[in-house]
Amino acid sequence: MSDAPQRSQPTLSLHDSQRRATVPFEPINPEHVTVYYCGPTVYDLAHIGNLRAMLTADVLVRLLRHLYPRVTFVRNITDVDDKITARARANGEDIATLTQRTTQEFHADLAALGVLPPDIEPRATHNIGEMQAMIARLIDNGHAYEAEGHVLFSVGSFAAYGALSGRNPDELEAGARVEVAPYKKAAGDFVLWKPSDADQPGWDSPWGRGRPGWHIECSAMSHRYLGDSFDIHGGGSDLLFPHHENERAQSLCCFPGGRFANYWVHNAMLLVDGEKMSKSLGNFLTIRDVLAQAPAEALRLLLLGAQYRSTLNYTQAGLAEARRTLDRFYRALEAGGVTDAASAAPTDAPMPHGVLEALADDLNTPKAIAELHALADAALAGSHDAAVALRQGAGLMGLLRASPGEWFRGAASEGDDVIDALIAERLAARKARDFARADALRDELQAKGIILEDTREGTSWRRA
RNA sequence: GGUCCGGUGGCAGAAUGGUGAUGUAGCGGACUGCAAAUCCGCGUAUGUGGGUUCGAUUCCCGCCCGGACCUCCA
Known part of the structure; x- marks a missing residue:
């Protein structure tokens, strides 16, 4: 109503994927809202589908900052991953060179889009210790087991598995399209730690030299920076299963007193010309492709x-x-x-x-x-x-x-005075009612990508 | 095969159990020497078949179509 105070703030509602409903957002601590987003795996330029998730987070965080006094936004960089290893090998460069360059490109692309940087941007490789601590704890409390140099999370040990994504673990096994590794006790069990050979990145651990599975990094980093329970976890809808389901399982089993994420925000996918982006279709667009x-x-x-x-x-x-x-x-x-x-x-x-x-x-x-x-x-x-x-x-x-x-x-450039001179010449021609000359000058400018607009105050120009 | 999401004017895209935003494109007009920009006006849409209801685009069911996920894609 018009007599409502101007300063009144609307109530924020968010669609929570777990509840499958749009619900009022109630922060754990209204003085300090906490948000975690899954960031990029840095092996190649970011594409516009990646960007959609980053933009969704950006608008969400901007809004939260407007509504709440303090917001901590954590978005990780995944800099250890088998895709990275493979790409570095294909490029003939070392992993650190590839991940550093790709991270810089990612930052530059997002900065061009005006995406505000996260408050904390942890890297997976800087949090291996946290991951190992979580894995050890999961083994201790019976949610994980070691097999042939791997450590696997036992999906059967977590009764609520599937609750986030709305899946029934029994049906998952029936529909699994990936061959089940022989060392798994159950088909749905997923890797927390896996052994590395000499050519693969690896860290010493109680289970031998190896590297983390994908999901554990987000659990470890969100816990380190945001604790057992935080407000919002976001990402693309393709991460809902298995990534987020697995993150949730690990975190809740590791920290049973916490709630992990209270709200799950998932953005839908982006199509290009009505089809999913893929390299084979030739419709794969990086942010840079579009900015060109x-x-x-x-x-x-x-x-x-x-x-x-x-x-x-x-x-x-x-x-x-x-x-x-x-x-x-x-x-x-x-x-x-x-x-x-x-x-x-x-x-x-x-x-x-x-x-x-x-x-x-x-x-x-x-x-x-x-x-x-x-x-x-x-x-x-x-x-x-x-x-x-x-x-x-x-x-x-x-x-x-x-x-x-x-x-x-655009920024003032050398050509600007030439443009101004041509505009002045056209103005003189118009005053003399030499419209043929005036229009020729306008066409000349148009050919250079300059569009004129005549107003009562005078003539202004813009680039097409 | 399983789970989930969606189908609104030429296009993009909101909303809603009771006269369907907004933009863009199109058409007509004003303004302008002509344009550009701006302004005014106009037209066109709820995939399909049932059901519930006084009334359905909205709720329910079937069908068709599209999309996502089904163990390392944002």
Whole structure:
């Protein structure tokens, strides 16, 4: 209602995968919200599907920071994995070179997209000791066993196995498509530790030189930085099973007093031209592939254009549309007198309530973007307040970070005075009513990718 | 084969047990020397067959179609 206090905060609702319902978010400690996301395995450039998970986390964390006084966001780097070993070998480089380079590329790509860095970004290889401690404890309390140099988690020892992903362990065995290793007691048992040969990365352990299984690292790192129980664990829906199910089993068996994650947030997959991304189809797109053809914010807007739990189809047409939408938003900022970059603006402007309400409703980014359109309408009509609110609301989604000048014209470059000279010449021709000459000059500029806009105040230009 | 999610206008994409947002594309108009931008107006949608209900796009069941997962993919 209009008489509600402006400062009232909406209640955040999130869809919890485990409860399979959208429920009010109640933090363990409202003074300090804790979030863990599964980060990348660093063996290759990140693709736009990876990016969707990172963007979902980014909007979630931005919103949490707006609603709560303190948020700790942990996102790991997986820098030990058999895919890494294989790639390093194929490239003829050592593992550390590959993982360091790929990590830097990952950071650069996310920075280009305006994804805020996590508060803590632990690396798997820096947490081997924590993993071994957990594995030893799981063996001690009867949830894991050693077999032929491997340590395996015994799925049968955990009655709640399958509860997160809604699976029945008996049916899993029947449908398993992977050959069951002979040393497993049960088909569903998964590796906590496995032996390494001389060519594979390995660490000394009570079970011989070896390396961790995939799932244990997230259990170890989330526990180290966030404790037995934390608020939100997120990732792509393809991680729900087995990765998250296994993480949960390990953590709850290792720390029976804790609850592990209270809310599980999973984003849906991204399609490209209606099909799953795959190298064989030739539709595999890295973040860099897309950034070569459109501004980063266009990609960001495109990916936020669908609610995170819906499958999103990436297309070229969609990217182009996102870019035009941003043209409109930046035009609205300019019309409303917001001409500096977001980083230069005061941050105490009120958050538009419609945007906040939409995002608080399980991160309804499409609805929030619709709210931005309403603000843009008002800003285009000349409202400065609306323009300020537009930028503030967009900022909650990491959008409209540039100044309108930067967006339309880029950083000042050497060619700019040439453009200004041609515009001045065209203006003179128009005054002389030599429209043929004026149009020829406009065409000349258009050929250079410069689009002119005549207004009452004069002629402005932008890059196509 | 099993489990789960989804099918809304040309396209993208919200919402809802009671006249279906928003954007984009299209059409008409205003403005402009013409454009560009902006503004005004218009049209078009709930996959399919049943059921519950005064009323279903929404809830339930069947069917069709698409997608995810089924032991190291975000």
